Amino acid sequence: MTDPSDTGGTPLEHAALVDRISADSLTTRRDYLRIVATVSGGLAVGSTVVAAGVLPRHGDGTATPLRIADRIGRGQAVSFSYPGEDDRAIAARLSDGTLVGWSTICTHLACGVVRRPDHGRDGDLYCPCHEGEFDIRTGEVTAGPPPRPLPRVLLVEDARGAVWAVGTARSGEDPQAGLCRGLRERDPDLADRIGCDS
Ligand code: FES
Secondary structure (H helix, E strand, O other): OOOOOOOOOOHHHHHHHHHOOOOOOHHHHHHHHHHHHHHOOOOOOOOOOOOOOOOOOOOOOOOOEEEEOOOOOOOOEEEEEEOOOOOEEEEOOOOEEEOEEEEOOOOOOOOOOEOOOOOOOOEEEEEEOOOOEEEEOOOOEEEEEOOOOOOEEEEEEEEOOEEEEEEEEEEOOOHHHHHHHHHHHHOOHHHHHOOOEE
């Protein structure tokens, strides 16, 4: 696991992301939601995606998009904080190329969850406090006392392969619903333009 050397995009890059989604065609805006849901849902990885949005603090509060890495290769993982400094999270590229992002605050008693790269095909997520385990592919609990899956951190890649955190979804929440909930708080007009239902 490595820490990102660059944990934030420049204001210009933020603006470019927002401009892209604001200026693109309606079709592209709809694609944006589809791509975000697809990429962050762990179903597939798009080669080029656009991002704009903000998000609740694992369900509450808002934050602007955050660039967390210039690139994440297969088998690699990056630790970061999002949306707040205390909101620890991890982004990982699985062996099949899928990009996933999870809160690393345990849903049991909030201990720090770590990745064990030598466990399983892609490394599981492990909480040492009471031996809780989570599936890194789905965030689901696979062992121990945690009562809920890990909240998801929504990730997208831009045209240069940089990875951005753009939002969060609560435990078990549909990624698109989480994205839209965050956008509604931060930028209702943008939420309308990209097709979020009220
Ligand atoms: S705090 Fe994580 S298993 Fe108890």
